[in-house]
Amino acid sequence: MKNITVVGLGLMGSSLAGAMKTNAGFRVTGVDTNPEAIGNALSNGYIDEGMEAFDAACDVDIIFLCLYPDEILEFIRTHRNDIGKDTIVTDISGIQGQLCSRIEAEAEGLCRIGGHPLCGVEGRGHEKASPQMFSGASYILIDTKPDRKKQMQELKSVLKLAGIGRIIEMPPGEHDRRVAVVSHLPHLISSAFLTAFNGNDFEIHGGSFRDLARIADINPDLWTQIIKNNKMNVTEVLDDFMSSLVGLKNMIEKDDYGSVYDLLEKTNEKKRSLAEHENY
Incomplete structure (x- = not known):
């Protein structure tokens, strides 16, 4: 039986711990400075044991760092000399480029494989955790060392047993460029949309308003760090998006509704092609 340690029992960490225990049957230890998060994970059967500080003496096969x-x-700076050479250290971070380069520079020899589960729910906090969040989800794995094929395969097997559907491998730089488009930009658009929203209009809102506003309910502490660590990619996609908005605004100002129609038709076709994609 695999011994899994999950550090950080918030929404994602508690959900992942639960998937590891209830879906895969692994022994799971949860670590969190918040006793309420530990109590919630224990009472829901997500973990076998909880502790408020990481114990380097524990026998652990894989450590999942579910932290900002x-x-x-x-964490790695503090515990890099305590973690066994055969222990796999992974994480669930939405940015990987700077993280990988800094960890490689400061903790040479540590078997660290970056990870990013492509799942979540509206809101935050351990109270909303659910192991089912990971069932059938896609999961990106990042590895900067070609000699870790055995460890990569071991981690893949563990994730599959926990319910993960599709696993994608990619370099850290490519990961950060792509998530800037498909994840970071939509969340920032939603937040910017709500800054322009007049609360007096809410009584006539419909489904389109709810769809766009939903993903603005994010963790400001976490997302500020994500944006800070992916600044270059985020600013590039924001520039592209703002250029598209300015182009649309210019069409309307010039009464160029033929171009407006062409743009809407083109985006309709793109949306339909997305809907036909197996991973949409």
Whole structure:
């Protein structure tokens, strides 16, 4: 039986711990400075044991760091000499480029494989955790060392047993460029949309308003770190998006409704092609 340690029992960490225990039957230890998060995970059967500080003496096969990016780096700085050479250290961070380069520079020899589950729910906090969040989800794995094929395969097997559907491998730089488009940009658009929203209009809102506003309910601490650590890619996709908006605004100002029609028709076709994709 695999011994899994999950550090950080928030929404994602508690859900992942639960998937590891209830779906795969692994022995799971949860670590969190918040006793309420530990109590919630224990009472829901997500973990076998909880502790408020990481114990390097524990026998552990895989450590999942379900922490903010800056906290992941701090954890590794603190415990890099305590973790066994055969232990796989992974994470669930939405940014990987700077994290990988800084960890490689500061913790040479540590078997760290970056990870990013492509799943979540509206809201935050351990109270909303659910192991089913990971069932059938896609999961990106990042590895900067070609000699870790055995460990990569071991981690893939563990994730599959926990219910993960599709596993994608990619380099850290490519990961950060792509998630800037498909994840970071939509969340920022939603937040920017709500800054322009007049609360007096809410009584006539419909489904389109709810769809666009939904993903603005994000963790400000976490997302500020994500944006900070992916600044270059995020600013590039924001520039592209704002250019598209300005182009549309210019069409309307010039009464160029033929171009407006062409744009809407083109985006309709793109949306239909997305709907036909197996991973949509």
